[in-house]
Amino acid sequence: MNTPRSTGIALLVLDVAATVVVFNVVTHFRGLGVAEHFILDPLKWPIAAIIFAIYLIDGYKARTDMLSVDYTSQHSIALLGALGATLLFTFAFNPAGYELQTSRGVIAFSFLALIPLTLGYRRLIYPVVLSSRGEHCLVFLGDRSSCLAFRVECKKMGMTQPVVFTVVSEESAVPFAPDDSSDRLRPFSEVLDALQNGRLNIEAIILRESARELPTDISQRLVELYFSGVPTYTLELFHQVYWQKIPLYRLNQTWLFQEGFQIAREPVFERLKRASDIALSAFGLLLASPLILIGALAVWLGDHGPIFFFQTRIGKNHLPFRLVKLRTMRVEPTDGDLYTQPSDPRITRVGHFLRSSRLDELPQLWNVLRGDMSLIGPRAEWDRLVANYEREIPCYNFRHLVKPGITGWAQVNYPYGANMEDTLRKLEYDLYYIRHFSFMLDASIVLKTIHIMLFGKGR
DSSP, X not given: OOHHHHHHHHHHHHHHHHHHHHHHHHHHHHTOGGGGSOOOGGGHHHHHHHHHHHHHTTTTOTTSOTTSHHHHXXXXXXXXXXXXXXXXXXXXXXXXXXXXXXXXXXXXXXHHHHHHHHHHHHHXXXXXXXXXHHHEEEXXXXXXXXXXXXXXXXXXXXXXXXXXXXXXXXXXXXXXXXXXXXXXXXXXXXXXXXXXXXXXXXXXXXXXOOSSOOOHHHHHHHHHHHHTTOOEEEHHHHHHHHSOSOOGGGOOTTGGGSSOOHHHHOHHHHHHHHHHHHHXXXXXXXXXXXXXXXXXXXXXXXXXXXXXXXXXXXXXXXXXXXXXXXXXXOOOOTTSOSSOOTTOTTBOHHHHHHHHHTGGGTTHHHHHHHTSOEEXXXXXXXXXXXXXXXXXXXXXXXXXXXXXXXXXXXXXXXXXXXXXXXXXXXXXXXXXXXXXXXXXXXXXXXXXXXXXXXXXXXX
């Protein structure tokens, strides 16, 4: 039952040990004075930076796919960010005489060596964890319709872990389909017996919320399992813990009044976020101004049309504002397709590059500085699309509790939305961000955004 937690602890211990060993080895081969003794205490800041950066990309979660190319790039970006933070702390905030100030090379070479090392043992450990997880299944308890719905959702999320679908009533324990006898709904009592007899290992139990009460004997056995250490989640909580999104079936007009929503309830969060937006957007505009000028020149040379693209978007509290971007599409009447499609003929040659590199987004820093937007938040949607969404999607207006952002939790977890189904799924991530806002979540989004920008994902 404790495999995920023990895996995380083991990886953390390995990261600490690897950092200590690598820094001492690099120091020794660089022939510096600090090599005369084993260095440990000065390494607490690099270790803290590494642990924090890896934590932001879920590098200590057993469920993270550490064999994927995406994780490899995120891990590398995270450690390079930790390198930058360590250099800044070492040379800007530490008093003279701090041991690591002897050489920037020691810090740089150590971090560069740690990237393949920390990735290497993760890639060795992950298959073992994956094999162990394969032996531990999830148990879903609900009625037939909710089991079918959860089965579909697992496929959409690309979930490979086995799930045992169970129902309370034995009369409902039938195959999902008449010709599918291998995958069926099982009585929950049968699964409990298999668990207690050691024939089944489970990671967690998932309960579909229902107005109907469970039979007394089933409830009692669930309580016993819970207190014996078996994690038990409601379906809504499972969505948040495992998939980090809010399931839309739980939305109603009273959902907003549950726990969470610090950013909407506490003015201090909003003020801190606004202060950071002002500082970072002003600094970003200063740094990005040459890129914006080059991009603007490229757009003008492409077809001698307008340089910037302005569009009415909906912001916090449903207030409209004019969003500004570098123009990437031909100047055409606005009654065309509301969504940008793959290989859309309306996109210019320059526009393809600007979109893939995300350079067209840079002028939005002006919207952030003005206060129309935040650096991080739900995507700012076109007012015409918002009008459609609010007619079709109950509680869609909840996403307007906060300012829209240049990047956000939905943007880094789900590709560009080009239809109503995509909009629904992106809304699940937006609502998760609004409910669970934290500056650590923002930092995680920044790292994932850098990864997406470097590898040109999305549109």
